Amino acid sequence: MPSDPILFYFCGQNHFMNNKTQHKEGSIGKMFDRIAFRYDFLNHLMSFGIDKLWRRRAVSMISEKIPGSSLLDVATGTADLSIEAIKFNPQIIKGIDVSDNMLDIGRNKIGERGLNGKIELISAMSENIPFETNCFDVVMSAFGVRNFNDLDKGLSEMLRVLRDGGAVMILEFSKPLTPVLGQLYKFYFVKILPLVGRIISRDKDAYTYLPASVMRFPDNKDFLDHMTKTGFKNVSQKRLTFGIASVYTGIKSASII
Secondary structure: OOOOHHHHOOOOOOOHHHHHHHHOOOHHHHHHHHHHHHHHHHHHHHOOOHHHHHHHHHHHOOHHHOOOOEEEEEOOOOOHHHHHHHHHOOOEEEEEEOOHHHHHHHHHHHHHOOOOOOEEEEEOOOOOOOOOOOOEEEEEEEOOHHHOOOHHHHHHHHHHHEEEEEEEEEEEEOOOOOHHHHHHHHHHHHHHHHHHHHHHHOOOOHHHHHHHHHHHOOOHHHHHHHHHHHOOEEEEEEEEOOOOEEEEEEEOOOOOO
């Protein structure tokens, strides 16, 4: 039980224990548990530190929606996106993830920054979010959506918990459209990243899976089509660093759900 009961029961946190039981059986959560101790270091190393700038840019794109609002950070990992969003003075941020070890690291970072009263992390599945419908003003995610077991179900859940007129923001890797850069990008993700990841994390399976998840992710227009099919309106994409990453945004229309 979290230390602050107000945070725990914010906006009707339902079917919580059901999520807890389900996700423990998932291989994705177990994999991220194994590499959690090196996850932040490897992210920064293998992106040459650019991932920090990407999060900053992504949050700035929805900054007008954040002050005084309630935010949900889906597949929060070690809470870097939540910590970045706190600069814009939200009322509260909830973060969910399937990896307990990642969440523990995130909680330590939150505590070190004195943010325990602003950010709460909860163990839960992205495809079965333990909050009531129409709960959050902003739902966001960074580098987590491609790990959903069911992409459309996860997006539908993000839409469900979003209030009418609320915004979604998703930061993900995307494949560059320029042929030469695209080939370099593919070589790095398929050859270099797995090798470095295996050496540092000592986990062969994880750093075979992670680059593969980027390669098979339906990015660019394909992902916008998934968002539209789910029910998001006014969807758009902003490419970052020559299209290596992208920020996808949309809103929930009052006519949805």
